[in-house]
Amino acid sequence: MAKHWADFQYEIYLNGMTGAVPRLPTDLTRLEEMAEQRLGPGPVGYVAGSAGNGSTARANRAALDRRRIVPRMLRDVHERDLSVEVLGRPLPAPLALAPVGVLSIMHPEAETAAARAAAAQGVPFILSSASSTPMEQVAEAMGDAERWFQLYWAKDREVTRSFLDRAKAAGFSALFVTLDTPLLAWRPRDLDQAYLPFLHGVGTANYFSDPAFRAGLAKPVHEDPNAAVMHFVGMFADPAKTWPDLEFLRENWDGPIVLKGVLHPDDARRAVNAGMDGVVVSNHGGRQVAGSVAAADALPRVVEAAGDRLTVLFDSGVRSGDDIYKALALGARAVLVGRPYAYGLGLDGQAGVEHVIRCLLAELDLTLALSGHSGPTTLGPDDLAEETV
Numbered sequence: 001m002a003k004h005w006a007d008f009q010y011e012i013y014l015n016g017m018t019g020a021v022p023r024l025p026t027d028l029t030r031l032e033e034m035a036e037q038r039l040g041p042g043p044v045g046y047v048a049g050s051a052g053n054g055s056t057a058r059a060n061r062a063a064l065d066r067r068r069i070v071p072r073m074l075r076d077v078h079e080r081d082l083s084v085e086v087l088g089r090p091l092p093a094p095l096a097l098a099p100v101g102v103l104s105i106m107h108p109e110a111e112t113a114a115a116r117a118a119a120a121q122g123v124p125f126i127l128s129s130a131s132s133t134p135m136e137q138v139a140e141a142m143g144d145a146e147r148w149f150q151l152y153w154a155k156d157r158e159v160t161r162s163f164l165d166r167a168k169a170a171g172f173s174a175l176f177v178t179l180d181t182p183l184l185a186w187r188p189r190d191l192d193q194a195y196l197p198f199l200h201g202v203g204t205a206n207y208f209s210d211p212a213f214r215a216g217l218a219k220p221v222h223e224d225p226n227a228a229v230m231h232f233v234g235m236f237a238d239p240a241k242t243w244p245d246l247e248f249l250r251e252n253w254d255g256p257i258v259l260k261g262v263l264h265p266d267d268a269r270r271a272v273n274a275g276m277d278g279v280v281v282s283n284h285g286g287r288q289v290a291g292s293v294a295a296a297d298a299l300p301r302v303v304e305a306a307g308d309r310l311t312v313l314f315d316s317g318v319r320s321g322d323d324i325y326k327a328l329a330l331g332a333r334a335v336l337v338g339r340p341y342a343y344g345l346g347l348d349g350q351a352g353v354e355h356v357i358r359c360l361l362a363e364l365d366l367t368l369a370l371s372g373h374s375g376p377t378t379l380g381p382d383d384l385a386e387e388t389v
């Protein structure tokens with residue numbers, strides 16, 4: 001019998017009988033405020049912040065909230081199984097941790113603690129190119145657990161080649177290429193504090209540990225860290241890239257390639273033509289295009305364009321199990337979650353990230369069961385109604 005994630009609920013109540021309550025809230029929307037009180041406005045401003053006046057991030061939430069679940073009754077849900085296949089891999093649940101850069105601003109154990117949490121819960125960890133920990137260290141902390149690598153597609157081809165080689169050697173099985181960040185967006189919350197996180201732990205971060213990246217620096221990182229950071233922001237992505245450039249990645253990566261940040265159905269069709277394996281329907285959690293379409297509103301059209309030719313994943317605004325349910329019902333195979341686990345990490349390290357994963361999946365399990373589903377694979381658009389207020 002598959003694991004019932006909902007059992008976490010009674011584990012919490014049982015612990016309560018001996019006087020213990022969870023260290024973190026089980027409504028994950030409460031984490032941001034708690035994190036801000038503990039970690040201060042710089043780091044939490046960077047994590048919580050978004051592009052422009054925040055309208056994209058608000059639209060992400062509104063698009064999920066506007067969709068309501070229409071539960072079905074009397075459908076035998078006593079045995080449930082949340083497992084799904086993603087990119088040819090069996091996963092215990094339709095969830096992965098999104099790539100989030102510079103996690104050392106949240107916790108000294110940074111990506112290593114988050115990756116361990118993912119491994120402990122059986123959820124894939126997507127490591128950011130902009131990780132504050134070299135990818136080999138993160139891989140080692142994960143044993144043989146499922147890990148995927150997010151690529152910022154650098155201007156310098158040798159840096160990209162080096163990252164692909166290193167990721168392959170370190171056992172990352174799939175490549176997520178982020179397309180929505182050819183430049184860092186206008187982010188008032190960071191600008192108003194002049195807070196650029198990349199200086200944090202600069203000497204030990206993933207880029208700065210890379211020989212091809214270091215070869216491009218005029219001076220060693222420790223002699224001029226500010227110049228090293230400015231070199232990084234100038235080269236980590238390449239606004240000149242176009243669709244035919246994907247050939248280089250296809251030739252240099254044997255495993256699945258997923259394009260992250262696709263919102264238009266025509267771009268999904270182009271992904272198919274470029275021989276890609278999947279897309280993440282995402283607006284980067286509202287952090288890139290101010291005024292962008294909400295990710296959940298873009299999802300159905302991309303799903304339709306993709307047909308069975310691409311694995312369609314989703315992120316941007318997921319905060320609860322019922323949000324995951326809605327994304328799956330709109331056609332996503334699985335979802336990624338970003339900020340909630342970054343706050344969990346900041347507040348309680350590895351245990352905090354595990355708490356976030358367990359809350360999301362317990363709530364998803366219960367939402368499915370209470371709505372008449374024994375697993376994610378039977379969900380469809382008919383399970384949702386759209387509020388028109």
Ligand SMILES: Cc1cc2nc3c(=O)[nH]c(=O)nc-3n(C[C@H](O)[C@H](O)[C@H](O)COP(=O)(O)O)c2cc1C
Binds near residue numbers: 336
């Ligand atoms: C602090 C922070 C850093 C991020 N860094 C990256 C990154 O390095 N690479 C990337 O592809 N996406 C990055 N993202 C975007 C996430 O992968 C994901 O798309 C987004 O967080 C999803 O929205 P959510 O935070 O509402 O779950 C970052 C997001 C946050 C909040």
Ligand SMILES: CCCCC(=O)C(=O)O
Binds near residue numbers: 101181
């Ligand atoms: C260089 C950008 C990395 C972080 C990122 O993607 C974000 O802040 O959203």
